[in-house]
Structures are given as structure tokens and as C-alpha cells.
Amino acid sequence: MSRENITTTRRWVVKIGSALLTADGKGLDREAMAAWVAQLAQLLAEGVEVVLVSSGAVAEGMSRLGWKTRPKAIHDLQAAAAVGQMGLVQAYESHFQVHGRHTAQILLDHDDLSNRQRYLNARRTLQALIKLGVVAVVNENDTVVTDEIRFGDNDTLAALVANLIDADVLVILTDQLGLFDKDPRANADAVLVTQGQAGDPALDALAGGSAGNLGRGGMITKLRAAKLAARSGASTIIASGREPAVLNRLRQGEEVGTLLLAAREPIAARKQWLAGQLQVRGTLTLDEGAVKVLSQQGRSLLPVGVVAVSGRFTRGELVVCNDQQGREIARGLANYSADETLKIMGQSTSRISEILGYRDDEELIHRDNLVLV
Secondary structure (H helix, E strand, O other), rough: OOOOHHHHHEEEEEOOHHHOOOOOOOOOOHHHHHHHHHHHHHHHOOEEEEEEEEHHHHHHHHHHHHHOOOOOHHHHHHHHHHHHHHHHHHHHHHHHHHOOEEEEEEEEEEHHHHHHHHHHHHHHHHHHHHHHOOOOOOOHHHHOOOOHHHHOOOHHHHHHHHHHHHOOHHHHEEEOOOOOOOOOOOOOOOOEOOEEHHHHHHHHHHOOOOOOOOOHHHHHHHHHHHHHHHHHEEEEEEEEOOOOOHHHHOOOOOOOOEEOOOOOOOOOOOHHHHHHOOOOEEEEEEEEEHHHHHHOOOOOHHHHHHEEEOOOOOOOOEEEEEOOOOOOOEEEEOOHHHHHHHHHOOOOOOHHHHOOOOOOOOEEEOOHHHHOO
């Protein structure tokens, strides 16, 4: 996809970060929100289907409660999210109504997307809202979420929503102009990277950590989000939300921000779902033969190719497959538990019944439940 191709794309996910929405922690910046909503309304009028992923609930709650720094205790964060979500939704609804648009609130946590049935339910709901012309405003369900089921940041959530609805473009609006070749805050000669490939390891070296105390993200999370979005064929644009009419200019093909292209064709829906899951329950270390079979021949993983097992997982849970240097090769759903895998690893399939007293499957991970990464 080139900049010019963006002019013909039909489905966008737009993510707006906390620092933008809350004027760096001073409460919701309703004037700025009105400007972004006007741009989104223009996109909708031009036939672009839009889903909005919005940060800001915790930050708005902090402002309402008079808190200056982000709390660390989970119950305090959840309380802030509950308070702030009210103001966030009210603001979006009132601004979109000016343009004759209804909004819908969608709160997700990782359990919603790691369960296949709930994943499909969320997908169908979002698709129905898109068909109705309703703007879905998506956020992480911070009020009830725990660290075990947390996405980690709304950049990741936005990428998974892009996967969920098969978006063409993911736009991440931030308080930075995009990705630079060095930190622009410390280097006056820093140059904006206008285009690259999503998932390019060389770009990771250019990104630092999170710089703010409102959100959990940073440039590195945006690069990882771009890699995730690319799994369903979506290209990602990282741009400044403070640029005038930024969304409309992107739609017109103007060179704004950093465009990260999806480097490969979208993977099939079920494997896309597998790849997008972040709740890994265990790790299998594979020998060279198994790595070759998986990566070059697209076959199932058999117990004989496993040399080490870590983690506590049960049948049907997600495990990562690494080579002996620790590089992730694939991930998939295990047909045997961790205890069972420890007993049969390195053994031929014919010995599973002898070792365990039963054999449910010949494969440790069937190729239909395995995706290369």
C-alpha cells in the first residue's frame, strides 16, 4: 500500500492516546475532541467505515478525582477508569450527535478475544454497528480487568480490533509526529521516518520506552501494534493528533507521520485469531528438525521434535514454540497438558499410548491450530 492507495481504503481503526485526549492530564480536551470527531464524521461521509479506539478513561478519572500521578494499586486504577469512562462516553456522544451520528461503547478485555466464541461475537457486533453507521468507541475494560487478562496498552488493543474487523488501515494518533531516526527531544537533527515495513526489527532500535505518566504505551508499543495489525493485512500510520486536519490529510494521501506497510498477505481468520492471542500459557523448545518441518514444510508438531517444556498449560491452551536459541518460531493450541508433554517429548507418536496409557491425538499441535510468527 502506498500513500495514494490510502485514498481508496474503506475501513479504518483510529486510536487516540491519553496525552492528546486529556491535554496532558488536565481533563478531557473537549475542543480537541470536537476537532477529531469532525474529521471522523467527514471520513464517514466519504464512505469510510470507522471504529474508534479511545484511551483517556483512567486519565479523565484521575482529573476528576484530583490525582496528579497514575496510581499503581489495581483497585485505584479501576476506580479511576469507572469515574472517567462516564465523562469520556458522554463527550464522544455529544460531539458525534452534532454530526448526526450515534455512538456505541464497546469495552473489551483479553478474555473476550482469547475465547473463540466471544471473539466471533465481538466481531459480529462491531460489523453490525459498522453496517448501521454507528461509531463504535472501543476501550479496554479497565474497571474489571486484571493484569492476567490485560492487553497492556491501547495500541495493542487497536491492532487487535483492526484484526477483528479486517481493517485496511490502523491510524495511531499520538503527541509525536511519528517515528524518528533518533529521539527528537534530545537531537535537533532527528529525521522523521516517513515509511517502513511493519515488523522490521531495525525500526525497534529507533524506539524508546514510554515517556508519559498517563498512558502505558510508547513508540515501541506502536511498532508492535503495527506488526500485529499487519497479520490481517492492515497498514499502520503513526501521526500527531495535533496536526491540523490530520485524518483528512491522511485520507487525501498526504505524507503525514510514519506509514508502516503490511509486508505480507493477511493470514486466514482462525490463524489470525491464534496469532493475536497474547495469553501464552507455556513454551516448547524444538530441535532443528522440528523447526525446519514447521517453518519450511507447514506440518504439524510431533512430540519427537520437542526438547524442553516450560509453563503450566492444559489441553487446548496456547503455547509458544521456540528454537534452541530462544527465537519464537510459531504458536498454537496444545493437544496435551504440560505434564503429559513432559512425559512424551522426544518420543515417537507410536509410543504415546505406551507412555500415557492413552492417545488422544498423534500431534502435539495440529497444523490447523498452529501459526508461524
